[in-house]
Amino acid sequence: MSDPVDLDIGLGILDHQLVDGDGRNCGKVDDLELSSLDSDSPEVVAILVGGNAWRSRGILGRLLARLAGDAVHVPWGEVDSVTSVVRLKRPAAELRLNRGDARWASVIRRVPGS
Amino acid sequence: MSLKSVLAVALGILSAIGGFVDIGDLVFNTQAGAVFGFQLLWVVVIGVVGIVVYSEMCGRVSAVAGRPVFDLVRERVGFGPGLATLLAAEFVNLLTCAAEIGGAAICLQLLSGLSYRLLIPLAVIGLVVCSWVLPFEWIERVFGYLGLCLLVFAVAAIKLHPSWGQVARGFIPGSHTGGGLTLYLYFVVGLLGAALTPYEVYFYSSGAVEDSWGLKELGLNKVTAMIGYGLGGFLSMALMIVAGVLFLHRGISPQFLGTPPLAVEHVLSQVGLVLALIGILFAVGGAAIETSFSGAYNLAQFFGWQWGKRERPAGASRFTLSWVAIFAVAFLVVLTGYDPVKLTEYSVIFSVVALPLTYLPILLVANDRAYMGTRVNGRLANVFGVIYLVILLAVAAGAIPLLLITHGGQG
Amino acid sequence: MRLSELLGRRIVSSSGLSLGRIHDVRAELIHGRLRLTGLVAGELGVLERYGIGTRGNGGATRAKIHGHPVIPWSRVVRVSSEVIVRD
Numbered sequence: 330m331s332d333p334v335d336l337d338i339g340l341g342i343l344d345h346q347l348v349d350g351d352g353r354n355c356g357k358v359d360d361l362e363l364s365s366l367d368s369d370s371p372e373v374v375a376i377l378v379g380g381n382a383w384r385s386r387g388i389l390g391r392l393l394a395r396l397a398g399d400a401v402h403v404p405w406g407e408v409d410s411v412t413s414v415v416r417l418k419r420p421a422a423e424l425r426l427n428r429g430d431a432r433w434a435s436v437i438r439r440v441p442g443s
Numbered sequence: 444m445s446l447k448s449v450l451a452v453a454l455g456i457l458s459a460i461g462g463f464v465d466i467g468d469l470v471f472n473t474q475a476g477a478v479f480g481f482q483l484l485w486v487v488v489i490g491v492v493g494i495v496v497y498s499e500m501c502g503r504v505s506a507v508a509g510r511p512v513f514d515l516v517r518e519r520v521g522f523g524p525g526l527a528t529l530l531a532a533e534f535v536n537l538l539t540c541a542a543e544i545g546g547a548a549i550c551l552q553l554l555s556g557l558s559y560r561l562l563i564p565l566a567v568i569g570l571v572v573c574s575w576v577l578p579f580e581w582i583e584r585v586f587g588y589l590g591l592c593l594l595v596f597a598v599a600a601i602k603l604h605p606s607w608g609q610v611a612r613g614f615i616p617g618s619h620t621g622g623g624l625t626l627y628l629y630f631v632v633g634l635l636g637a638a639l640t641p642y643e644v645y646f647y648s649s650g651a652v653e654d655s656w657g658l659k660e661l662g663l664n665k666v667t668a669m670i671g672y673g674l675g676g677f678l679s680m681a682l683m684i685v686a687g688v689l690f691l692h693r694g695i696s697p698q699f700l701g702t703p704p705l706a707v708e709h710v711l712s713q714v715g716l717v718l719a720l721i722g723i724l725f726a727v728g729g730a731a732i733e734t735s736f737s738g739a740y741n742l743a744q745f746f747g748w749q750w751g752k753r754e755r756p757a758g759a760s761r762f763t764l765s766w767v768a769i770f771a772v773a774f775l776v777v778l779t780g781y782d783p784v785k786l787t788e789y790s791v792i793f794s795v796v797a798l799p800l801t802y803l804p805i806l807l808v809a810n811d812r813a814y815m816g817t818r819v820n821g822r823l824a825n826v827f828g829v830i831y832l833v834i835l836l837a838v839a840a841g842a843i844p845l846l847l848i849t850h851g852g853q854g
Numbered sequence: 855m856r857l858s859e860l861l862g863r864r865i866v867s868s869s870g871l872s873l874g875r876i877h878d879v880r881a882e883l884i885h886g887r888l889r890l891t892g893l894v895a896g897e898l899g900v901l902e903r904y905g906i907g908t909r910g911n912g913g914a915t916r917a918k919i920h921g922h923p924v925i926p927w928s929r930v931v932r933v934s935s936e937v938i939v940r941d
Contacts, residue, residue: 359522437764
């Protein structure tokens with residue numbers, strides 16, 4: 330990272346697209362894990378993706394969260410850059426992202442022409 | 444401009460014309476013509492201008508931001524409103540897909556003589572196979588070009604020698620001889636809903652990204668939207684004029700989807716009938732694919748999945764699963780045997796209620812400099828954009844009451 | 855704590871004055887870390903939820919900042935059901 334950049338995380342990171350190291354979509358920033366709020370160096374430590382990451386995003390979010398499993402925690406250190414999308418350094422599979430696509434891909438591959 | 448690019452633009456326009464009409468346009472324009480003659484032609488104009496304005500915005504967003512409009516909705520308006528928009532859009536997409544499948548099955552029935560019940564699964568399987576196997580541009584082309592057979596309605600409209608003076612008067616709103624005011628307003632709502640279907644703009648937006656539109660395609664976007672959809676509007680008018688001449692004074696109420704093509708047969712004999720049926724089949728079939736894909740695009744873009752026909756089906760598996768699932772559920776809806784015309788009417792009216800919610804984010808994103816840079820909406824686009832939002836709010840408010848008061852257009 | 859749990863909480867000064875609600879959180883992207891530097895305060899306007907009235911800074915990240923007053927994090931005393939800041 331070069332010069333420090335200011336941004337508002339609710340507007341500029343929350344709900345934005347996550348893209349992995351190979352340029353593939355791997356979910357949205359469903360929530361952010363904050364830490365050290367009582368100290369003088371509070372920071373964002375992780376991105377929460379999928380599953381029950383929606384439990385504090387309103388009534389509809391709570392309903393959705395009930396149907397889903399655990400959220401994936403992506404440590405902030407995995408982030409390569411923040412532009413209009415949040416780009417990660419490594420491929421999705423290494424971060425346990427896009428498991429849904431992987432799961433259904435094996436089913437779809439049985440159909441010819443896939 | 445090279446010959447190649449002129450050809451590309453022309454083909455794009457042809458595809459847009461052929462793809463403009465769907466089952467909602469067919470049902471509402473024909474019924475409006477049968478009850479009110481040419482008096483509702485002005486509504487078609489308003490609908491067409493609206494779809495042109497918003498399609499141009501959606502195409503521009505895709506070309507400049509490199510991402511379709513719905514992809515940007517959640518980061519722009521937030522999780523809650525984005526999810527509400529998604530749920531409304533998915534519900535409407537499902538109903539509309541079912542209505543289109545019903546329409547396709549009826550066309551197949553009229554062409555083949557086989558039973559409707561048997562043709563429903565055949566129609567669905569045919570559409571799923573086409574969507575699975577054909578690349579994106581081929582889907583657009585096949586269904587778009589064969590949908591151009593609908594031009595036979597324009598030919599029929601001219602051959603019927605309507606009173607062109609009366610047709611011209613139809614572009615001025617006001618008179619509603621032939622039916623009460625509430626029925627008139629019901630058709631206004633229905634015609635606008637049929638023209639301004641949200642799935643069309645969202646599909647157009649994602650399709651632009653599938654076709655890898657960039658800044659070079661901004662001109663193509665304007666031309667396709669304006670000329671393609673503009674000329675498509677003439678097909679809707681032709682439907683209304685044909686119905687106005689043939690059904691108005693004979694008390695024929697086209698509750699049966701076969702009535703419009705039979706009307707063409709009346710003027711242009713068997714060849715006309717077959718062309719009309721082929722045109723409807725592919726226009727409606729293409730619309731079924733657009734609604735199911737639009738539904739899949741919306742889901743994938745809200746949740747951040749990999750999406751697109753550019754990928755092999757297994758390369759974007761949740762996206763693939765989504766559009767197949769939408770076809771499957773729509774198939775079940777049609778299988779209940781519910782009257783396809785009624786299903787169409789409900790799908791259009793419900794989509795009207797959701798219209799402000801689905802069009803507002805388009806206007807917001809198209810004005811956002813962070814995505815659009817210098818290509819944000821100009822004053823003209825914004826004036827029209829806001830005017831249409833107001834129209835949509837008014838129409839959305841009146842849709843359900845009018846549906847109930849007129850008993851679904853029965854007067 | 856999650857960001858979504860923090861957003862919308864009331865901000866109160868140590869003397870009891872209400873300073874509005876947490877509209878957003880200002881942060882600084884530096885050395886691979888995302889440090890929180892302030893609270894974007896204000897009443898949540900309906901239009902602002904839809905992003906009307908925000909300013910894109912148009913810079914390299916094309917990230918966005920609100921045009922709202924920012925309370926530096928150094929003034930934060932405690933984060934509980936309300937966020938208490940020094941006067």
